Amino acid sequence: MRAVVLKDFGRPLEIEDVPDPILGTGEVIVDVAAAPVLSYADEVFSGARRYLLPTPVVPGCGAIGRVREVGPDATRLKPGDWVFCDPTVRSRDDALMPDIVLQGWSARGEGGQKLQGYHRDGPFAERVRVPTENAVPIGDIDPADAGLWCAVNTLLIAYGGLLAMELRAGENLLVSGATGNFGSAATLTALAMGARCVVAPGRNEAVLADLDRRFGRRVAPVVLTGDAARDGEAMRAAAPGAIDAVLDFLPPSVGASVARTAIMAVRPYGRAVLMGGVGMLGGEDLALPYPWIMRNLVTVRGQWMYPREAVAGMVGLVRAGLLSLSHFAVTEFALDDVNDAVAHAAANAGPFRLTVLKP
Template identity: 65%
Template sequence: MRAATLTAFGTPLVVHDVPDPTPGTGEVLVEVLATCVPPYADEVFSGERRYPLEPPVVPGVGGIGRVLHVGPDATRLQKGDLVWCDSTVRARDDALTPDITLQGWSSRGEGGARLARHLHDGPFAELMRIPTENAYRLPAGTTDLARWSALAVHTIPYGGLLAGQLAAGETVLISGATGNLGSSAVAVALAMGAGHVVTPGRNRKVLDLLVDRFGARVTPVELTGDEDTDRAAMAAAGPVDLVLDLLPPEAPSSAARAAAMTVREYGRVVLMGGVGMLGGPDLALPYPWIMRNSVTVRGQWMFPRTANVGMIRLVATGALDLSPERITRFGLDQVNEAVAHAAAHGGAFERTVLVVQ
């Protein structure tokens, strides 16, 4: 098969012939059809983000594929099924705290690294083997697979909103709302029934775009960079029931703190972004404020398995409308152009997609 391989950090991906993957028991072989290229892929491949990938590796984060082979443990999945391939792989030998790897992308701890060495390669290839439980059938008649590959983006904030127990009618503040993941979170929160979404950011153009797309249920807040001023402006748009932070690694912890501290008494804060991953001060939320206001603060990496089913339903029913998203397609042989394009076009509702077959 043809695949795009990261041979070393800081070098272009190499598209070449490699051996076909051989699925084992409990695994599925999938023909990759479309996979979304993250806007920060160039930062991963350069080594800037210091992800625990071990080159040589075929990278990528999930995708849409067609099943070519299933093992004896599959009772409903069949050859020919169109599936969403979730990259979040969990070890099967600990139900309470399983080790996790993002196949072809990242991992957590030594256990996750061991798992990554077994399921090493991702979807920047014609074929990929994945665990049986990571293949989710798409509805019959699904078309425009490049657009559906954006599940790789939308399922992440969906997991955060589920972790924060977002209820219909509530007000949620999306910290980082003008970014690629943050703008997705706005759309997903509204699809889940949020009554009101507060969208702070410094990009006026994107703030206006969010209002144009979603109307009066969105309240934009243009940030100044001053922590106290910005906290007051965000709080004035409340009361805020839930804060979901999706700020990138380069964002200062003060921006995340200002957003978190807008939540109401008994409110919830979910941290899913990259703040602090490149160094800098800690988040430093005040102990008395958390305690006296009975605020719940939790981290969330990725999402539970059930989130894949929920997200597919949101898209299939039209609750989450993917049609306004701007899709740019590249072939596998154009993978380096795709990575560069994704870096330059990582704004709200912009998707760069490898169409492999």
């Protein structure tokens, strides 16, 4: 089969003929119809992000495709089924603390690297081998819409945070980092789940205006000034009532004080979920006040990716018409043009923009 190969970090991606993946028990072979090219893929392939990804490797992170072969232990999947290839692969020998790898993308820890040694190659290829549980049915789709369905890859991460905080219909949510890829996806998903209002703070006034245009009165944009006291008051005032929960998607380039101001806008008994990159480049610690958390009974938790059942829930939101993928603008590239696709994804990063590779 034809595949994209990263020979080494810092080198252009190459197209090669590589052996077809070999099916094993507990696995599925999928014909890849479309695979998202993440906006920061250039930073991964250049080595700037220092991801644990052994080379040479067929990269990629998630895909939409059709089942080609199933293993002997598959009871529901069959050839021809449309599936989302979930890149979040979990080890099967520790249900309490499974090791996790993003297939074709990254690993963490010794266990993750061991798992990556087997589930290594990703979906920038004509075919990909994934664990059976990672080939999640999405129902029949028009093949022309496969690229659009790649939006699920981004939406699921936002959905994971909303599930972690147990967002309820009618609640007011604050999305810290609402003008970014994941923050805007969180806004869309929260509204689909029935949020009364999403408070959307940010500095990019054009993106805030676009969120207002798309979602109307159910989104409350707040232009940040950099003054913590003033910004905190503005966020609380923007909501039609107390802010029940905060979801943080701020990137590593943003200081901890910005995240802290947003989190502390939550009401007593409220919840905050951290999914961003604050502190990953060094700098000030988040430093939430102990007395404030304790006396206000605030719950703060971290969340990375999403639980397995989230994929079925996300597909349900789309199929029910509660969440429209039409918000995403998709630009598609052929396999031979993968380096152009990576450059395009970097240059066109932003809310509701999607770059897709179509093997």
